[in-house]
Amino acid sequence: MKAFSSADLYFLSKELKELEGGRIESFYFEDTLFYLKVFNKTKGHSYVTCKLGSYLYVSKEKHETSHPNPFISFLRKYLKNGFIESISIVPGERIVLFTVSKKDKENDSIKTYTLLVEIFAPGNVILLDEEKTIINSLTKKNYKDRIVRNKETYIFPPAKKINFENLDQLETQMKESELLGVVFLATQFGMGSKYAEEIITLLGIDKKTPIREINSDTLKQVLETFREKQLNPCIKKDGDKVVDFYPFEFNVDNLEKVDSFNEAALRYFSQFLVKEDKKEKELQDQLKKLEKRLKKQQAQKEQMLKDYDKYQEMGNKIYEHFSLLEEVLPSINKAAKEKGWDYVLEIIKSNEKLSFISKVDYKNNKIEVDLK
Numbered sequence: 001m002k003a004f005s006s007a008d009l010y011f012l013s014k015e016l017k018e019l020e021g022g023r024i025e026s027f028y029f030e031d032t033l034f035y036l037k038v039f040n041k042t043k044g045h046s047y048v049t050c051k052l053g054s055y056l057y058v059s060k061e062k063h064e065t066s067h068p069n070p071f072i073s074f075l076r077k078y079l080k081n082g083f084i085e086s087i088s089i090v091p092g093e094r095i096v097l098f099t100v101s102k103k104d105k106e107n108d109s110i111k112t113y114t115l116l117v118e119i120f121a122p123g124n125v126i127l128l129d130e131e132k133t134i135i136n137s138l139t140k141k142n143y144k145d146r147i148v149r150n151k152e153t154y155i156f157p158p159a160k161k162i163n164f165e166n167l168d169q170l171e172t173q174m175k176e177s178e179l180l181g182v183v184f185l186a187t188q189f190g191m192g193s194k195y196a197e198e199i200i201t202l203l204g205i206d207k208k209t210p211i212r213e214i215n216s217d218t219l220k221q222v223l224e225t226f227r228e229k230q231l232n233p234c235i236k237k238d239g240d241k242v243v244d245f246y247p248f249e250f251n252v253d254n255l256e257k258v259d260s261f262n263e264a265a266l267r268y269f270s271q272f273l274v275k276e277d278k279k280e281k282e283l284q285d286q287l288k289k290l291e292k293r294l295k296k297q298q299a300q301k302e303q304m305l306k307d308y309d310k311y312q313e314m315g316n317k318i319y320e321h322f323s324l325l326e327e328v329l330p331s332i333n334k335a336a337k338e339k340g341w342d343y344v345l346e347i348i349k350s351n352e353k354l355s356f357i358s359k360v361d362y363k364n365n366k367i368e369v370d371l372k
Contacts, residue, residue, distance in 0.1 A: 016048075021084065035062045092165075
């Protein structure tokens with residue numbers, strides 16, 4: 001499965017604007033899937049779906065989720081029924097910022113928050129106040145160049161020197177780089193190989209051409225045109241499987257047009273959720289079988305321990321009375337053969353020394369004794 005590039009997010013952000021003005025209904029979280037439920041008068045109910053560290057899209061439904069963790073409950077308390085004032089991205093990064101306003105009932109004022117979703121690995125969801133101070137976050141962590149913890153000022157990851165929205169240092173960066181053109185575009189822009197290869201194709205040059213040998217003015221012109229190109233989304237299919245998605249037609253085969261870039265991303269990524277759900281169900285079924293087997297084995301173990309205590313006590317009693325049993329039982333068998341069981345039963349009944357014999361089942365060759 002591919003992951004979102006900053007270029008994917010750049011083009012998707014144009015469509016995310018449609019959610020501005022929407023009311024936040026709730027939040028959900030399951031494993032690495034984060035959901036923001038929004039109601040918009042024109043779009044109705046929608047779920048901003050983000051697999052942390054991988055992708056983001058908007059859907060009309062969500063997958064099953066478990067009970068909310070403390071952070072999700074916290075977000076519901078702070079932002080539920082708030083309104084999305086704006087949605088923006090950090091140029092060249094995979095970060096989405098939702099500016100949310102909500103009425104403070106205590107002092108009848110409007111408070112503004114920033115809900116920040118980091119899509120890059122490992123991913124995070126962070127709530128900031130108006131001063132960009134972290135109120136709370138899904139994950140707390142100390143990084144080499146920043147700290148993500150409550151009451152700390154949020155610091156964005158080190159910005160790339162060039163991106164779609166800032167080409168000022170393009171020529172300088174090209175001259176200083178030893179990379180191939182396609183690698184330079186994929187990594188220094190953070191646009192990924194799919195976009196980098198398309199740019200190289202539009203330039204009409206070989207993929208092995210070093211970036212310093214490419215004319216900077218020509219590349220800048222192509223990048224600006226590419227950046228402002230009108231969305232005409234497509235997906236690439238191999239049979240029934242969606243193998244890639246594009247904001248407009250690329251120079252690749254087997255493209256199929258779809259209504260929006262969001263739909264293209266949804267069509268591609270949602271198929272992996274189905275696979276994950278099936279795999280999860282298989283694992284859950286196996287787990288249930290193992291739990292059932294373990295429960296049965298535990299019951300057998302407990303019964304064996306009970307039987308062990310019982311039979312050990314019986315063994316001790318037999319050992320204590322071994323001489324008596326060794327003498328009496330053969331005598332009873334001999335008497336039964338010579339004079340019959342009626343005679344034996346009469347002797348047992350009248351002889352007080354044989355009172356430890358509680359039952360004689362001669363039809364099944366059993367004698368029960370009570371050893372005290």
